[in-house]
Amino acid sequence: MTTYTRASAPRRLPLIGHAAGLRDPLSLLTSLPQYGDLVSLWIGPAHLLIVCHPDLARDVLTHDRIYDKGGMLYERLREVIGSGVGSCPSDAHRGQRRLVQPAFHRSRMAGYAAEMTRQLALESGRWRDGGTLAVYPALTSVTSRIIAKTLFSSDEITAHTDEFAAAMSTMLQSMALRMLVPPAWDRLPLPGRHRFQRARIRMRHISAQIITHYRATGIDEPDVLSMLLAARTDIGEPLSDNAIIDEITTLYLAGTETNASTLSWACHLVAEHPNVQRRLHDEADAVLGRRAATWDDIGQLVYTRQIIDETLRLCPPGWLLTRTATTDAELGGVPIPRGTTVAVSPYILHHNPDFWPDPQTFDPDRWAEPGRPRTDAYVPFAGGARKCLGSNFALAQTTLSLATIAATWHLESLPGPVHRGIGATLTPNRLRLRLHRHPPGHRHRQPPMPRNRPALEVSQANTSTAGIRDESQRKG
Numbered sequence: 001m002t003t004y005t006r007a008s009a010p011r012r013l014p015l016i017g018h019a020a021g022l023r024d025p026l027s028l029l030t031s032l033p034q035y036g037d038l039v040s041l042w043i044g045p046a047h048l049l050i051v052c053h054p055d056l057a058r059d060v061l062t063h064d065r066i067y068d069k070g071g072m073l074y075e076r077l078r079e080v081i082g083s084g085v086g087s088c089p090s091d092a093h094r095g096q097r098r099l100v101q102p103a104f105h106r107s108r109m110a111g112y113a114a115e116m117t118r119q120l121a122l123e124s125g126r127w128r129d130g131g132t133l134a135v136y137p138a139l140t141s142v143t144s145r146i147i148a149k150t151l152f153s154s155d156e157i158t159a160h161t162d163e164f165a166a167a168m169s170t171m172l173q174s175m176a177l178r179m180l181v182p183p184a185w186d187r188l189p190l191p192g193r194h195r196f197q198r199a200r201i202r203m204r205h206i207s208a209q210i211i212t213h214y215r216a217t218g219i220d221e222p223d224v225l226s227m228l229l230a231a232r233t234d235i236g237e238p239l240s241d242n243a244i245i246d247e248i249t250t251l252y253l254a255g256t257e258t259n260a261s262t263l264s265w266a267c268h269l270v271a272e273h274p275n276v277q278r279r280l281h282d283e284a285d286a287v288l289g290r291r292a293a294t295w296d297d298i299g300q301l302v303y304t305r306q307i308i309d310e311t312l313r314l315c316p317p318g319w320l321l322t323r324t325a326t327t328d329a330e331l332g333g334v335p336i337p338r339g340t341t342v343a344v345s346p347y348i349l350h351h352n353p354d355f356w357p358d359p360q361t362f363d364p365d366r367w368a369e370p371g372r373p374r375t376d377a378y379v380p381f382a383g384g385a386r387k388c389l390g391s392n393f394a395l396a397q398t399t400l401s402l403a404t405i406a407a408t409w410h411l412e413s414l415p416g417p418v419h420r421g422i423g424a425t426l427t428p429n430r431l432r433l434r435l436h437r438h439p440p441g442h443r444h445r446q447p448p449m450p451r452n453r454p455a456l457e458v459s460q461a462n463t464s465t466a467g468i469r470d471e472s473q474r475k476g
């Protein structure tokens with residue numbers, strides 16, 4: 001029987017605990033497994049028990065009634081998404097998930113995929129040969145339009161859809177700082193506080209207008225809103241407007257930053273690894289030529305998908321998932337008192353050398369069949385009953401988008417570090433790439449790079465990893 005160890009992280013200071021480590025939270029997190037399988041951290045007076053072993057992470061994620069959604073992340077997220085399927089307590093969860101899940105059934109993916117590539121084509125139509133691209137804002141705008149169209153596809157409300165997306169984006173910009181501040185400090189004049197509240201009111205107002213319009217005109221589109229309007233609860237009642245708004249904002253929030261970050265990190269990593277980029281182009285040339293990818297191509301985009309899987313390992317957007325113990329419990333033989341905040345970090349598990357050889361190396365070939373790792377140490381979409389509802393959607397969007405980009409564009413890195421924005425998700429801020437048109441069959445002229453170059457190699461002072469600098473405190 002495996003025995004698991006419990007420890008406290010060293011260097012806890014009076015009053016602030018380990019808060020000084022928040023200057024570089026990812027380095028702090030990846031240092032923890034050396035101390036134990038369950039490691040205590042204190043941020044000021046708040047105690048966080050970090051799960052560092054995959055067996056225990058699986059136990060937490062699968063026992064969702066014992067380890068329910070809670071902790072600082074979810075307290076703050078509920079301000080935006082209310083009690084939608086992603087943040088509701090476990091006793092309401094099965095019913096809510098049953099209502100929303102059909103929107104992500106495989107049979108709907110071909111339709112969504114068409115919208116994904118249509119929106120990407122609109123965006124990339126503005127890109128210029130030799131120009132530089134601010135990658136994350138560009139891909140966030142594409143992703144946000146894709147998700148908004150998935151939610152409300154009716155062309156009659158396009159202006160409302162754009163306004164909804166703008167209000168959500170304003171709220172999210174203020175989220176990163178709010179997540180680090182306890183709700184008790186909300187009266188402090190924090191930057192962005194009023195902007196956040198105004199955007200929140202605006203977003204709910206626009207959503208209510210869209211719902212009223214759908215109800216009044218009887219619009220029935222193959223979109224999520226039409227499905228929620230037709231849905232009935234366990235007792236046969238329609239959903240209230242507020243419940244529908246919570247679900248819509250949940251899906252928008254869950255699907256926008258996550259997909260945009262994954263795709264942006266993938267572009268960055270591809271640009272940094274010419275051998276990977278060459279193989280990506282080869283696959284795009286063979287499968288797509290110069291056209292955009294469609295749902296029917298997905299089975300053939302094998303290497304592109306390996307790049308996405310490896311990107312999700314190195315840079316999982318959901319880097320920290322918090323839960324609250326609803327009862328006294330036991331985890332790996334360690335007593336967990338009721339009320340303890342327990343955190344599972346995909347980032348820790350994905351960078352642990354005990355489970356991943358050369359964890360810092362970007363190597364899409366890890367995911368080649370046969371030999372593809374099947375391990376609890378890989379949880380970019382979490383697991384158990386609360387596993388990401390949009391994982392198929394996300395994998396389709398990122399794979400099809402990366403292949404479509406590679407069919408036409410060669411990505412070149414520019415000097416300077418990429419800043420890791422650390423908020424609800426892990427985002428590549430200030431990432432700029434130079435674009436060159438990619439002619440199929442034409443070989444690139446870059447000198448070959450050695451394989452296994454560390455993807456996130458250690459760089460200058462104050463730079464945590466490879467040209468990638470943390471920005472946890474800077475967003476506001």
Ligand code: HEM
Binds near residue numbers: 086087258321380383
């Ligand atoms: C690469 C992109 C994505 C990643 C890495 C990702 C990751 C995650 C993770 C880690 C969770 C679990 C959170 C927790 O347990 O605390 C989650 C939940 C969720 N995700 Fe995603 N997600 C992605 C894209 C999407 C998309 C595109 C959608 C929908 C449009 C979506 C919808 C959801 C929903 C609704 C939940 C809550 C599920 C529940 O509690 O039943 N996600 N996601």
